Structure formats: C-alpha cells, structure tokens
Amino acid sequence: MSRRNRILALILASLMLLSAAACSDSGANDETTDSAAAAGENVSAAEETEPEETGPVAELPDKTYDGEEVMFLTSHNNGYDWYSSYEIYAEEMNGQLINDAVFTRNNTIEELLDIKIAQTKLENCHTTAKSSIVAGDKQFDVVMPYMNSTITLAVEGSLLDLKQIPYLDLEKPWWDGRANKDLIINDRLFITTGDIAILDNECTMVMFFNKDMIGQYGLESPYDLVKENKWTIDKVGEMSYSITNDKNGDGQMTTADDQWGISIASNAPISFYFGAGERVVQADETGTLQIMMGNTRAYDVYDKIANLCFNTEVLSMHTSNKTGFDDVCASFNAGNIMFVTFALVDINGLRDAEFEFGILPYPLYDETQQEYNNLISTGLVSSTSIPNTCDNTELVGVTLEAMAYYSTTTLTPAYYDNALKTRYVRDEESGEMLDIIFATRVYDLGFIFNWGNAGSMITNMFTGKQTEYASNWQKIEKAANKSLQKAMEQFAQIP
DSSP states (O other), X not given: OOHHHHHHHHHHXXXXXXXXXXXXXXXXXXXXXXXXXXXXXXXXXXXXXXXXXXXXXXOOOSOOOTTEEEEEEEEOOSSOGGGSOOSSOOSSOOXXXXXXXXHHHHHHHHHHHTEEEEEEEETTHHHHXXXXXXXXXXXXXXXXXXXXXXXXXXXXXXXXXXXGSTTOOTTSTTBOHHHHXXXXXXXBOOOBOBTTOSHHHHTBEEEEEEHHHHHHTTOOOHHHHHHTTOOBHHHHHHHHHTTOBOTTOSSOOOXXXXXXXXXXXXXXXXXXXXXXXXXXXXXXXXSOEEEOTTSHHHHHHHHHHHHHHTOTTSEEOOGGGTOOHHHHHHHHHTTOEEEEEEEGGGGGGGTTOOSOEEEEOOOBSSTTOOSOOEEBOGGGOBOBBOBTTOSOHHHHHHHHHHHHHHHTTTHHHHHHHIIIIITSOOOHHHHHHHHHHHHTEEOOHHHHHOGGGTTTHHHHHHHTTOOOHHHHHHHHHHHHHHHHHHHHHHHHTOO
C-alpha cells in the first residue's frame, strides 16, 4: 500500500472510530461532542495497535530485554508549548487524543519487548545532549533536540550513523523517505524522522484559505487547482489581487480594517522558493553536496516571488509594516484575509474563525512543474538521533523501529484526528491536501546549516525589501561555498 493510500486509510479509520465513540454515549449531544474535541479531549483511543497485516511489517527480534530502560532526551519550549515534544512519552491516560495514543503505543511495546520507555524533557535539550556526550556519561539512549541544533552534534562527531543501527529499517514507510534521502551526509544519516514524531508535520509550511470568500467572489476552487496542477505562484497572485480592497473606504489600507487577498509571513518567501522546486543545496550523482542558488531558474523564481510579496495589493509581514502573527490571525478570523501563509501548527491561532477554512500546499512555479514541495521549518522540529555514547545499539534500534511502526496505528491517526477534527478543519479535501503536503516535504541541509548565510538569504531579502537576487547571491557565494567545503571536510574526518 502506498504512503498516500496508507495515510488516507488511517484518516478514514480514525474518523470511523471517532463516530463510533460519539454514538456510544447516547446522552451526549453534538454540542458536547464538539466542545470535547475543541478542548483536545480523547473522543477515541486506538485500542487496536497492530498495523494492518497486508502492509509492511516491522522485523523485530523474537526476544525480550529484561526490563531495560531506553531513555529519550526531548525538547520543551517554554515560549510556545505547542513546539514541545509530546510524542515520545505519556505517564498515563488522561483523555487527550495525542497523549493517549502515545501511552497506548508505548504500553504495547513495553509489554512486547519487556523494556521501559523513559523521557527527560528539557528546554536546554541541545546543550544537555552535548555536555552528556562529551562527558561520556551514557545517560541518554536517544537525543531529540530541534533539528538545526542536532545537526551541530553531527558535525562534532557526536552522533551515530542511523544506517548502521541494528533493526532500524529506514526503507520502511514509517520512516520519512524524504528525510532519509535529503539529510544524507557523506553517505551517513545522523538525523531523521517519521511516524514516531509529529513536530515535523506541525512545522511544515502550508497555506490556509477562507472558503467563504472563495465562494463569495466566484473564484476557482483552490482544491481543484491543486489537483489539476494549476496551483501556481501566478494563480495565487491573480486570485489575491482580485479581492483586495479598502473595506472601510478611508483611503488607507490597514491590517485590521480592510480586506486582503493574501498575507505574506516573513518565512513565506523561502517557502515559495522551495515550493517552486528550488534548493539551497543538493547532492550530485556522486553524493557530493552542491550549492544550487546560482542557477538561472533560481533568479526567475525569486523574481516571481518578489512580484507577489512586494505587490501593494498584498499584506506583507516584514518588520517595517509592524504586522505580527496575532494581527494576521485576528484579521483572518474576522474574515478580512483570504489566504494566509503559516506553518500547520499555526492553525492554533485560527480557532476563532466562524467560517470554514481549508489547507493548501505551497504553489508550483508554473504548470510544467511535476511536484509540489513544502518546506519544513526545521528550527523547531525534533529529530531522532543516537549519541555515540550508546553502548546497546540493538536495544535502541529495536525500540525506535517498534515505536515508529506502532505509531502508524496510534500516533499518526490520532494526529490526523487532532488536525482535522479538534482544529475545525472538517472537509474531506483538507485531508487530501495534507496527504499531498506530507508526501512532498522538503529537507535541505543548506537551509538547516545556513552555510555562508545561503539558507537565510531569501528571508533577509524579503525583510530588507530587496528584489535584486543576483547581486545578493554574488555577495555571499564565495563564503557559502567555502563554509560548505569546510563542513564536508569535518564530516570526512568523523571515524
């Protein structure tokens, strides 16, 4: 079964479980059920954790491990709690969808393998991981700082090659094939993700749209445009410009009081750039990383992005406008913006909308582009890594493989339920869009490492209102290539 069909099957199965749970309580009315969902309460707990027999099966050893503990070091974010790790450990069932799915999965694995899954959750996850590895104290079996921080541990030679870990089968569909391909360095893989995690989903860049406004102005269905490969940067601009207007008639365009076709967040231009099929770095046929930003198509792509983002008909969230996330959410919720450019997790800010809205991938460069591409904001994505202090790689490999495998029938459907139900996105098409988005996510080592500021160049140009791509690239080209070369030399020295 393809990843697309598997995910859709999980969605449908989960929705049926939700319906069954709602119907089982004859005393609950629709309002009570919706309120429970909105509060994140568990309206269905996956009792059956064994993945479907017709699909791939995890090849786990026929043995147990005498109650050995596997300790995970995970991230806690005091500033924004939704960027904290909730997918690894749950102390008990508490009625919340994600928590109970994690508890169910872990309990199944602990009984199956006779192990204990444990967690240390810290705000300074990266520095703790580094100091622990340097000290050689073997306190943590798996470390999961945010991806941009974890990659520095790889440069320092502090992480093991996941491709060499026993029982960790990275070719299986519960591991992210895009991550395993795009994050290879010198034929080694130090960080990855998959069904074991949800922050990679949460931090995927997407677009949200007001379905009522599409209908009100008789515009083409964005869902149909996506399916027909006609959802392009030009189409986004065309639709957006057509409905922007001075709503209150005071002669001034403001975020709160007027109507906008689209708002452009500070990380939207780089998301458009990747969405158009461009990359910061890419491996050649020999596996050698090459910086790609100097190609002619990249110039053309940025020209198209700049024409959209700096258009006077567009609400741009660069610093000079002093328009922040909360301002845009409030305006969208009030029905004043048709398209917003956020990460999927930012749907949390749209819960007050009293209209139906949907989810879309970032657009294509043009209709000849073969595939959508959706950037992951890796600065807040936890990655799965094993420190070089680990002295029982079999146990850790078996545990990770089992957790990823059993997540396909616990954590993944619970996440989809949470995204599609408790967050007020209830149309079937949004589920199809999520399927497309998650299947076409982009990981880029140049964006993560930001060699010579190449990864941040597009964003810096947007915040500085700069349109000259060629001159900006020429300023950093030598430094970017030199920085990349130095990093590759460091990786080559890792035993």
